[in-house]
Amino acid sequence: MKIAVYGASGFTGGLAAAELGRRGLSPVLVGRDAERLRKAAADAGVAGAEVRVAGLDDPRALAAAFDGCDAVLNAAGPFALWGEPVVRAAIAAGCHYLDTAGEQVYIRHVLDTAGPDAERAGVTVVPAMADDGGPGDLIAHLTARELTTVADLLVVDARRPGAASRGTARSMSAVFDAGPLEYVGGTWRPATGGGSWIAVPGEAEQVSLTPFALPGIVTVPRHVPAGRVRSGIRTEVAELFASLTPDVVDSVPEVLDQEARSTNRWLMLVEAVDDAGRRARGWATGPDAYGLTAVIAVEGARRLVAGGAPAGALTPAQAFDAADFLDALAPHGVTWQIA
Ligand SMILES: NC(=O)c1ccc[n+]([C@@H]2O[C@H](COP(=O)([O-])OP(=O)(O)OC[C@H]3O[C@@H](n4cnc5c(N)ncnc54)[C@H](OP(=O)(O)O)[C@@H]3O)[C@@H](O)[C@H]2O)c1
Structure with a gap:
């Protein structure tokens, strides 16, 4: 091959x-x-x-x-x-x-x-x-299957702040600048509403979320007939993306060493709600994002x-x-x- x-x-x-x-x-x-x-x-x-x-x-x-x-x-x-x-x-x-x-x-x-x-x-x-778009779309599919209808589906990249490559910093800075989207009633529009809080597996305290356009915003509605699809990331990570001026991006290392990679855990979390308020939740997680x-x-x-x-x-x-x-x-x- x-x-x-x-x-x-x-x-x-x-x-x-x-x-x-x-x-x-x-x-x-x-x-x-x-x-x-x-x-x-x-x-x-x-x-x-x-x-x-x-x-x-x-x-x-x-x-x-x-x-x-x-x-x-x-x-x-x-x-x-x-x-x-x-x-x-x-x-x-x-x-x-x-x-x-x-x-x-x-x-x-x-x-x-x-x-x-x-x-x-x-x-x-x-x-x-990649580690967000792949597992995020797959776990959203499996979570939505638990419900007969999906009124609202939230995809969250719940990873903690960690080292990123310069290529990622450059790309995520552009995503941040483009602004968050949400999918409502068959079309995409700028995300409405502000931050929220979510329980993350393995963490005692609720985590603050900021709307952010993850790949799931455009992939999930193609196989889950949901009324609304939203996505977000930790507010701490959103604040880091917001600080990515071109000078800051140029100062980010091109590659991550083994130690930085080993602490770089990712977690994609999905919550779905049906028309009657029944909930389903799923997540996928792993080490070494890159x-x-x-x-x-x-x-x-x-x-x-x-x-x-x-x-x-x-x-x-x-x-x-x-x-x-x-x-x-x-x-x-x-x-x-x-x-
Ligand atoms: N979503 C995720 O979870 C995830 C995870 C990993 C990576 N990524 C994405 O993958 C991408 C790569 O990241 P990275 O850290 O590997 O970046 P990188 O180290 O900067 O690598 C970029 C590559 O693109 C090539 N390239 C750049 N401009 C080019 C041009 N004009 N013509 C031809 N080739 C060009 C570079 O070639 P030269 O060596 O010739 O410059 C290099 O091989 C980023 O968009 C990043 O966001 C996403």
Whole structure:
């Protein structure tokens, strides 16, 4: 199985190349700079892996760089700036496509527009296969299944403040600036209402939440017929995102060392309420947000290539069996529960 990693010279792309190597899959490292890609291959423990150079401004070269690959895993963000040419080239090359995007405007654009071309090419496009968008969408699907109707569904990224890469800081600063969204009555609109409080598994005190547009805002309504879908993050984390001026972003380290990664636990929490006020709650959690993002994206790529997902542009829960996918992450320390 041959998987191209676009943006393989970056932090997340390098982790994805390493994960592919660990699984005995063949990574092809693709990006705009041969030297950085070769260094990334060596750092990822796949020094012999193929390196192909293609910038984003040449669609033919980009599609040629994906030629013969089964899937493209895109880790070059911010995706709102750089994502579209990679999606288009992957489809043109007849490859399945996934990415690690957390930017809701971009994710919505891909889900809204890439489907017809992907169907014609017989490939599946799944944006948002990272530690928030992947498990968040999957656990929302499993939680909503507990109710016969869903009046309101809240997706929460309940992780505590922790180290992030410069690429994440740059992307999340843009999401913060775009403002929070909510899904109401079949459409998206700026989120109304302010902060709230929520009980988080494993924590004695309620946690303060601030509305924030997580990927679930655009993915969950595509498979859960909910009246309203909202999302939020811890107020402490929202305050950090609000402080991300361009100078601050440039001062964030490009990569996290092993110690920072080991303390970087993620937790996606979903609460759903039906028309009669009955509640369901579910969560998925795991260690090492960046390492797990690589595992989630690679597992998704492996499943797409193995077959079973329909062609088109799909959310994680539309493309994969939610419980089976989360169970497959157990060896990496991921647990999940519906209460
Ligand atoms: N949602 C989540 O939970 C989650 C988790 C992990 C990552 N992510 C997302 O994944 C993305 C990558 O994060 P990161 O920390 O890995 O970032 P990074 O280390 O800065 O890597 C960015 C990659 O994109 C490439 N790139 C940037 N601009 C480019 C351009 N104009 N043309 C071609 N390639 C370009 C870079 O190539 P060069 O080396 O040539 O500059 C590099 O390979 C971010 O958007 C981040 O938010 C999300």
